[in-house]
Amino acid sequence: MHLISPELLFVISIVAGFIGAMSGMGGGVVLIPALTLLGLDIKHAIAISIVSVIATSSGAASAYVRDGVTNLKVGMFLEMFTILGAIVGATVTLASGDQGLFIAFGVVLLFSAATLFLRPHDTGYLHRQDGVSRWLELHGSYYDHAAGETIQYRGRLSYVGGPMMFGAGFIAGLLGIGAGALKVLILDLAMGLPAKVSTTTSNLIIGVTALAGTSIYLVAGLIDPGIAAPVILGVVAGAFVGTRMLKRLTNTHVRRFFLVVLLIVGIEMLLRGFKVI
């Protein structure tokens, strides 16, 4: 049972969804620390967060998929790895102590802060494909409105990307977050896909991965509908606004703001993990 008012949960979730959409990292990175600060234990916070991740991912993916930028085959190949990772990750969470989860969360946030400044490669997407990636049909094209041209690409190193996605799924299931930054990193840097394809395909994968993690938390009895309902509504509303605001802000402003947010929250979670605060 919980004592946090639904109104407060709704407002916090709007902020989390808003920041999550603007940063591209999902609402969990803000939602989980906020819920734990309000007195919810971290495992319940993780379980609630991962349900809300399904909502934001599905909402965003519905638009991206219809626009034709998402590569469905890349997504569906990699989902095989992420769902297994999420199930293992969620199972580990159930068996873990709270302090370990706080530390893991802090480390992932600080790592995410570093990835904000990794620049995606923006040229040369027609890689020489390895046999496995060719067999998996990991190629495609999309029309880039900003560049005014059709971008063609071929994915590579799928035999590396797949197992790495198990790790991304593990972190998603373990910590109840989308782990979008990590997934985009794998799609972009390892598999050589264009940034837009990486981001939108990652979004598609996140929903199914979160569902796999949720299945474990549901059976464990950690999904509290009284908390989940206002959180889902708030995160969806916040993400809806955040996605539209994103178009008005420059990348530099967004990145600076989120660097500060991630550093503060990451260090705060680490300190709580080590029982300094």
Add this chain to the structure above:
Amino acid sequence: MTGLQNKATQPANTVPSGADAGQQIPQQEHVMELLIGYLLLAGVLASVTLLIIGLVWQKIITGHFALNYLISGMNLFQFVVSDFRTLLGDASFGPRIFVNLGIAALLLTPFIRVVASVFFFALAERNWKYTLFTLFVASVLTYSLFLR
């Protein structure tokens, strides 16, 4: 076709093997993109609508939005079945049923997307590789959501 033309056709710098090959495959993939896109959208909208109905109803009858109950360790199948039993005549019909169904709709959204993909790859594209891949994902999710 929208401005963002679809794609995932054949490797760049290659030529389709026949006149139909270049047309048919992109059209099929675009149908799949629309199907998946609208499925996801419908699922999220249904979930949000049910949750709002449940919370507003709770507010009307109790004066507050708070719902204090736990789903005690059941899989999604048991969860949905218990909801429909309540919906079909149980005396405890009330705001909870809408909140529960809203959460169930959300959880079923990506699952239905995966199941739809299996049928699409098997029946429309006849792509055995991706039929197997999506079938694997659907099987793991079915086990963890409904059987575990």
